[in-house]
Amino acid sequence: MELILDNISHDYGETQVLRDVSLTIGAGEIVSIIGPSGCGKSTLLRLVGGLERPGAGQVLIAGAPPAGSLNPLTYIFQDFALLPWRTVAGNVSLVLEDRGIAREERRAIVDDVLARTRLSDFRDAWPRQLSGGMKQRVAIARALSVHPAVMLMDEPLSALDAQTRELLLDDLVELWLRERFSACYVTHNLAEAVRLGHRIVVLSRRPGRVREIVAIDIPLAERPEHGAELDRLQRQVWLAMREEARQADRELADVH
């Protein structure tokens, strides 16, 4: 299954947020979207998953989702979006409950995804008892439980401290190597973008346009051994967006 963004433009009232963004997210491909703050990255992701309607242009799905995919376009949010009144297992089971899955089977799916994210020992814990990294792993488990075709990740590691971020990055790579999901990974962190993306889409400052697309050929699994090459790429991306970021920093933030 592929996602095609066709000439997306979007405005909030008078403010132009996105202009003519066209992009394809191929099957099994991770596309990192990076850009200065306020450039419409998160808006773009909401448009991609159908949480908002684009002002102009359209988001198209090419091909059928894989068999057994309950929720082809699945989000992972920056703030984890866990229900504080449900336990870890309850938060995962929430997204399976309205789909006519028998109780035992549901339990089996929950157990499986919790095991895959190494959360089995915490199935009855409340979200408030978990660290930020653990909460995001619960959110990842929840996303996995519906067999997504495309993961839409909105700065999933931005609320975490640096060490936790490293650990979860490794988790995400490992997960991708096993599941080969497609993903749209929005971030403002260059190192994350370079570590995870097969392609990096650099957006300009508001209104966001595609400024540059950088393809990275090094396989995800081998990237830790290519530190120097990744550093070079990271610098290249940074040079592409530095002036934009500087300009964006001087603008008054008045949209949400």
Next chain:
Amino acid sequence: MSTEAVEIGVRETAAAPPPEAALRPVPFRGGGFHARPVRVLGPVVFVVLTGLWELGSRTGIISAVALPAPSQALDALLDLARTGMLWKHLDASLYRLVLGWTFGTLLGVAAGLTIGLFSLVRAGLLPVVSALFPIPKIALLPLFVIWFGIGEGAKVATILFGTFFPTVIATYGGVDGVDRNLIRMAQSFGLPWLSIVRKIIIPGALPAILSGFRISASIAIVLLVAAEMIGAQYGIGAYILTAGALFATDQLIAGVALLSALGLAVSWLIGRAERHFLKWRT
């Protein structure tokens, strides 16, 4: 390389150690603003105050006309229990309170949810609620007497209306306060509308609804007494009114103590409910 850095650091910053006599601990400046539970003190203060009051009455410092001794009030209460009137009064009051409060809050939660969920209902009903909320419901009692009769109907209706409006306001405020990101998450996973209401909006609004219950319960007790003072044969309010009319201040204090106990019991029950339903919060 790192050891070198450390050595440079030492060279740069280390001064000669001061003489032993110049050493003193950093003075402690924190603390003092943290509430800690002191269990026994509450009952002790209560007992001491009652004791002082009793002492004042016995020695004549407090005039028996102005305020009866606690022991006299207790006697009045025991008397009331012995004659069986206590249960009659309590029964009448609890019946009105439970019926009025239950229906008032049930309807209030339902109305608050629809106001919170549907823009049309909100636009239509919220002004009406805002206009009726500040009216002291006891002012409507004569009207309720005409509508529902002088008996139980008017009293229950007063409590029902009095608890309805604060519950509506607490409930729709709670619905408004539910984290929008959680709703967006549920939508992104394709949860049906009813499930979002049941599993996200209602649990998310529950803390606000329960604190609304606290407020509506105390309003209910106030209205109960007021309604019973206006036209009732039995009930704690009627008992207090009769006692006042006869200048039987010991009975009056006994009645007030009953009200205090009733309020404490209600607050304890709501506390239990909060601990049960909100155990996911700390």
